Each structure stands twice: as C-alpha cells, then as structure tokens.
Amino acid sequence: xxxxxxxxxxxxxxxxxxxxxxxxxxxxxxxxxxxxxxxxxxxxxxxxxxxxxxxxxxxxxxxxxxxxxxxxxxxxxxxxxxxxxxxxxxxxxxxxxxxxxxxxxxxxxxxxxxxxxxxxxxxxxxxxxxxxxxxxxxxxxxxxxxxxxxxxxxxxxxxxxxxxxxxxxxxxxxxxxxxxxxxxxxxxxxxxxxxxxxxxxxxxxxxxxxxxxxxxxxxxxxxxxxxxxxxxxxxxxxxxxxxxxxxxxxxxxxxxxxxxxxxxxxxxxxxxxxxxxxxxxxxxxxxxxxxxxxxxxxxxxxxxxxxxxxxxxx
Numbered sequence: 345x346x347x348x349x350x351x352x353x354x355x356x357x358x359x360x361x362x363x364x365x366x367x368x369x370x371x372x373x374x375x376x377x378x379x380x381x382x383x384x385x386x387x388x389x390x391x392x393x394x395x396x397x398x399x400x401x402x403x404x405x406x407x408x409x410x411x412x413x414x415x416x417x418x419x420x421x422x423x424x425x426x427x428x429x430x431x432x433x434x435x436x437x438x439x440x441x442x443x444x445x446x447x448x449x450x451x452x453x454x455x456x457x458x459x460x461x462x463x464x465x466x467x468x469x470x471x472x473x474x475x476x477x478x479x480x481x482x483x484x485x486x487x488x489x490x491x492x493x494x495x496x497x498x499x500x501x502x503x504x505x506x507x508x509x510x511x512x513x514x515x516x517x518x519x520x521x522x523x524x525x526x527x528x529x530x531x532x533x534x535x536x537x538x539x540x541x542x543x544x545x546x547x548x549x550x551x552x553x554x555x556x557x558x559x560x561x562x563x564x565x566x567x568x569x570x571x572x573x574x575x576x577x578x579x580x581x582x583x584x585x586x587x588x589x590x591x592x593x594x595x596x597x598x599x600x601x602x603x604x605x606x607x608x609x610x611x612x613x614x615x616x617x618x619x620x621x622x623x624x625x626x627x628x629x630x631x632x633x634x635x636x637x638x639x640x641x642x643x644x645x646x647x648x649x650x651x652x653x654x655x656x657x658x
Contacts, residue, residue, distance in 0.1 A: 386490055390482035392528075397458075397490055400428075407491060409458045411483075414529065417457035419491055424463040430621045431557050431597040432460060434584045435522060437615040438555050438601050439465055441608050442520050448472040450517055452547060454506040454535070455524040456480075458487050459499065466497035476501045477509030506535055513547040521547060523556040526649075529656075531559070533646035536570060540643075541577040551605040554578065559649055561595030566649050568638035570600065571631060576640040578602035582609050582627040583634075584616045590624055590634075595652050 387396040393412035400406025405422025408415055418428040427433045439461070443449055448471040453462050456478025465472050474497075478484050481503035493499050502509045506525045521544050525535055534540060544554050554574070560567040574581055585598035601607055613625040626634060 388482075388486050390486055391480040392483060395483055395486050397486075407458070409487070417460045419458045419460050419463065421491065424460075424467040427460070427464060430586070430619065430623065431599055432464075433619055434599040434616055434623065435461060435524075435555055435557065436464055437612055438553065438599070439520065440468065440615075441611060442553055443469075446470070449519040450549070451475070452510065452513055452518045452521045453477065453524070454510065454522065455526070456484060456487070456501060457524070458491055459493055459501075461522060461524070462499045463493055463497070466494065466499060472498055474499045475509075475513065477504055477506050479503065479505050506532075507540060507543065510543050510547060515546055516549045518547045519549055519552050521552070521554045523554070526559075529559070529652050531649040533648050534643065536566075536573065536649070537641050537643045537646045538573055538576055541573060545577060551603065553601060553603045553607075555602070556600045558598045558600055559596070559652060560589075560598070561650060561652065562592040564589075564592050565638070567598055568635045569641050571635040572638040573640040574600060574602045575632070575635070579604045580607050580627075581631055582607050582612060582625055583631055584612070584623050584625045586621070586623050590626070595650075595656050 385396055385398045387394060389395070390411070396410040398408045398410060400408060400418070400420070403420055403422070403426070406418065406420045406428070409417040409419070418432075420426040420428070427436045439449075446469060448469050449465065451462070451465055451472060451474045453474065453476045456476045459476060462474050462476055465474060476499060478501060484501055484503055502512065504512070506523070510521075523535065525531060541554070548554065556570070558567055558570055571581065571583065580603050582601045583598055586594070586596050588594045589596040589598060601612070607627070609625065609627045616623045616625050
C-alpha cells in the first residue's frame with residue numbers, strides 16, 4: 345500500500361463509507377470479545393488509527409471494518425460471495441468476467457482492508473493464487489486475529505507500501521491487479537501516475553486486467569486525470585460509477601477497468617445496471633469525451649486524490 349495508506353471499501357455515497365452498511369460503532373480501547381468469541385464490536389489501535397470491527401445487524405456473519413469511524417471494509421464470514429458495498433460489487437463483476445467461471449486466477453490486491461475481495465476471489469475461483477499488499481502491519485494482524493481467512497485459500501499478505509510490494513511481483517505473473525489504496529481517505533500520489541501503471545503492466549500477464557477504486561467529487565478533475573493516465577498505458581478502458589457521480593453532483597467512487605485486450609463491456613454494463621444500487625458504465629469515445637482532454641499524470645506532478653467532504657461518512 346501507499347505511504348501510511350490503507351484500503352477502504354466504500355459504497356453508496358462512497359468515498360469509503362456511505363455504503364458501509366449497518367455496522368454498529370465500537371467504543372475504542374483494547375480489543376474485546378468479538379467475531380469468533382462474541383457478538384459485540386472489537387477495536388484496537390493500528391498504524392492508521394483506531395480500527396474497529398462492528399457486527400452487521402442484518403447478517404449474522406457480517407462485520408464492518410472502520411478506521412477512526414470511517415467504514416473501510418465489509419466481510420460476511422458466512423457468505424464471502426456477498427459484497428455489501430457498491431464499488432466492491434463492481435470489482436466483483438470484473439473478477440467474475442476476467443476468465444471463465446471457476447478458473448483460478450493470479451491476483452494482486454493493492455490494499456488489504458479486511459481482505460474482502462481476496463476472500464471473494466478464493467470462494468468464487470478456488471485454487472487462485474493471491475498476493476495482498478497492505479502497509480499497515482498492525483491492521484493485518486488485527487484482521488487476521490478476529491476475521492482469519494481460510495489458511496487453504498492461497499492468500500499471501502505482504503506488509504509493504506503498494507508500489508514496493510508490486511515491485512516484488514514477478515514479470516507477467518498477474519491475471520488481475522486490483523488497486524484499492526487510501527491514506528486516510530485519499531489515494532496517495534505515487535499510485536496515480538503513468539510510472540505506477542508501468543509497474544502494473546510489468547506484472548500483468550498478456551491480456552491481464554487492471555482495476556482501480558477511484559474516489560472524486562465535483563469537478564472530477566482527479567477522475568478525468570486517472571482516465572487519461574490509464575488511456576496512456578492501456579488500449580481498452582471502462583469506468584463504472586453512480587449516475588450522480590458521472591454528473592458531478594456528488595463525491596463518490598468509480599471503478600476503472602483497463603486492459604490491452606477488449607473488455608466485456610456489454611456484460612459488465614448489464615451487471616452494474618442490475619445491481620441493488622445501479623450504476624452506469626462508459627467506455628470508448630464516450631469515456632474519452634468525458635475525460636475532456638485531461639493530461640496523463642506523471643510522478644513529478646502527481647498529487648493525492650481529493651479529500652472527501654465530511655458528509656460522505658455520515
């Protein structure tokens with residue numbers, strides 16, 4: 345992950361939080377009885393702040409991870425195929441479409457959170473090999489203690505900065521690279537550049553996919569810059585977001601997919617439109633027009649993504 349970055353799962357209004365579900369807030373302090381040992385919340389200090397696991401009142405196996413009160417991830421231990429946040433469902437669609445059903449994939453997750461998408465991949469594509477890169481070692485230990493993944497799931501975790509961890513992935517190893525990295529509530533600058541995407545491309549197998557969870561609000565300058573940056577390195581792009589985000593009416597999440605092979609845009613569009621919280625997918629000329637001539641971002645000029653307004657987390 346990046347800098348002091350950590351991954352955060354977002355949903356309805358998103359920017360890591362508004363679709364955070366029904367988790368109850370913890371009280372802070374030392375870890376208490378929790379997932380595996382009771383029904384109440386657990387909490388502990390991690391590098392990124394106060395981590396809390398709050399039970400989902402709507403699902404007996406569901407837990408929401410919060411950092412300093414902002415929802416980061418949701419996990420359903422009874423059903424790892426359930427993705428509660430809208431942006432996670434959209435990435436889940438891409439995991440489903442990246443290869444024929446049940447075929448194992450090699451996946452790199454930049455940003456760990458509660459390992460939600462790694463658990464989803466392990467459940468939907470058994471025998472997949474996965475590497476999770478999460479800079480917050482204390483958070484990794486907290487999640488492993490209270491929400492341990494299946495030891496047979498083939499999930500390896502590296503406690504490293506995202507770009508440093510990516511550098512350790514062999515050339516051409518990954519079928520899919522998923523970036524969901526935030527420091528506080530902002531994507532670190534060094535994970536927004538063409539140089540970063542050069543490193544992503546190095547790790548991808550021929551025809552592999554890159555997908556990223558992006559967050560932005562009016563006037564969407566960051567999002568447009570990220571589209572231009574990806575277009576400078578990949579031949580095919582698609583972007584899924586809520587209609588109000590597309591219109592620049594609200595801060596929220598957008599899921600980017602990029603590849604040198606043609607993407608299954610029609611099926612991705614159908615699935616996103618059929619979600620409980622429907623979104624819209626753009627690609628091709630329409631996406632180029634939306635970017636409006638934005639320039640690709642280089643390391644030398646990169647800045648973090650915008651800070652979301654406080655209302656996003658209410």
